Each structure stands twice: as structure tokens, then as C-alpha cells.
Amino acid sequence: MDEEGRLRNVFWADARSRAAYESFGDVLFFDTTYLTDKYDLPLTPFVGVNHHGLSATQRNESVDAFFDDYVSSKTSLKQFVEQYDNALKSKVEKENKADYFSSNSTYKSVTDCFFEKQFHESYTNDIFRLFQDELRGLLYCNCELDKVDGLISSFNVTDIQRGKEVNILIEKDVKEIPSRYILAHWRKDLRRRYCNVKDCYEDRRMSEHNLQFDNLCTNFFEAAEIAASSSEKY
Numbered sequence: 001m002d003e004e005g006r007l008r009n010v011f012w013a014d015a016r017s018r019a020a021y022e023s024f025g026d027v028l029f030f031d032t033t034y035l036t037d038k039y040d041l042p043l044t045p046f047v048g049v050n051h052h053g054l055s056a057t058q059r060n061e062s063v064d065a066f067f068d069d070y071v072s073s074k075t076s077l078k079q080f081v082e083q084y085d086n087a088l089k090s091k092v093e094k095e096n097k098a099d100y101f102s103s104n105s106t107y108k109s110v111t112d113c114f115f116e117k118q119f120h121e122s123y124t125n126d127i128f129r130l131f132q133d134e135l136r137g138l139l140y141c142n143c144e145l146d147k148v149d150g151l152i153s154s155f156n157v158t159d160i161q162r163g164k165e166v167n168i169l170i171e172k173d174v175k176e177i178p179s180r181y182i183l184a185h186w187r188k189d190l191r192r193r194y195c196n197v198k199d200c201y202e203d204r205r206m207s208e209h210n211l212q213f214d215n216l217c218t219n220f221f222e223a224a225e226i227a228a229s230s231s232e233k234y
Contacts, residue, residue, distance in 0.1 A: 009041075010077065014088065017048075019194035024048045024185065035073060043071065043080075051186050052098045053126045101125060102188040110135040113170060115177045127186040145171065 002008045021028075027049040035043040045067065070083040102124040109116055110132050119131050146154040155168055169177075184190060196213050227234050 007077075012081070012084065014084075016088070016092075016194050016197045019197050020048065020050065020192070023192045023194065024050050026185065035067070035071065043067070050095065051127070051188065052095065052102075052124050053130070053186065098124065098126075099188065107132065111170075114175050115169065118177055119182070122182050122189060123186050124188045 025048070029047045029049075030044065031047070032042055032044045067083075067087055070087040071080055075083065105125055107120060107125075107128065109120075116132075116135065120128055123131065144156045146156050148154075153172065155171065
């Protein structure tokens, strides 16, 4: 509110986005130049990056396009709340489709390395394609062992375009990548908390997982009511 009691600033954060921030809070875009209304009040969206990723060229486009076709400089606060819901619904639908295709798609292997199959089973399609680009970059990378000092091996790498790290894995005959090095951010096989947040975008009756989650929440709530009724039961 300003000094005359008029609305000046509004911060809006929906439950699903707050929960998603717990999983994807490491990369966040904050754009103060996106849109300004007739009162010179800017719309400054916070846009994150989920496990389907963004390339360097896509980042600005994504920030600018998030509310395209939904809001304009003439949009009122009431209209914004309604249109925000529509914009988020579109993003959720796209994410669900990407999740489905990541879980049900197969790609031809570039190498016979087991860790390529391992990444295919773990990463989303977009991230796995980036990894395969690294593998193809091995055609332009020469790696020679320089020296070994205990557990530390040093390599000379020349003619690098891409794929240095992957080439060293092959040189050292690494069969499998330890799970701690497969970043959770890009995994498709994790069930993240924000997926359990109720919304109006999906038919939760179609998801057995969400139905089970709702039933458990109801039972735990009843148990909490009993436990809180007295210090002895607590």
C-alpha cells in the first residue's frame, strides 16, 4: 500500500510453484523488463527451470513467452489472477506430456557403453539428447593418459569441441556411474513433492498415486486431530 492507502505492489505465488521451487530452486529468472501497465507498474515474473531443461538460447524466450497470449498492459489484477491460472494450466499440460514421452521413448545408442543406457533410463529426453551430443563430440576429441598418482589420473586432451569428460570415462573403462553423480534435478524417475499439490488442471481420479496420497493425507489428518486433543495422546 502507498501513503494514501492505495494498492501499490502485489506478490503472487501459487502452491504448486512454491513446492516446485524446493526441487528446482537452483536456477531462477527474474525479469523486470517483461511488461509495464498504464500505471507504470511492472510485471516481474519469477520463472524456474524444471527437469526438462532449457538451452542458453531458450532461456530469454521462455521468460518472455510464459505469459504471452494471456496478459497485456491493459490486464487488471482480477483478470491477471484468472489468466495466470490459464497460463499455469498450459505449462502443467506441457510438462505432463514431456514426462510421458520421457518415460515411454527410446533412443538409438551412440556407443556400447553401459553408462549411456544408464543415463537414458534416468534422464529426461531433453537432457539425454544433450548427453548424446557430448558422446558424438568424442569424434573430435583426443585423450591420452599423462600420469597416474595413486587414485588420481591426469590426461592430455587435444582438439576439444565437446565430450572431454565422457572420453575420460571410456579411457578409464568406467562401466557404471555412481548414482550420487546423476543429478536429481534432471531425473525423470523421481516423484517430486509438487506433483502432489492439488490443482484444477488435472483429473486426479485418473492417477492411482494421487488417489493414494489424498487418502493418506486424510488419515494422517484424523490421527493428528486425535493426537492434538490432549497432551497424553500427543
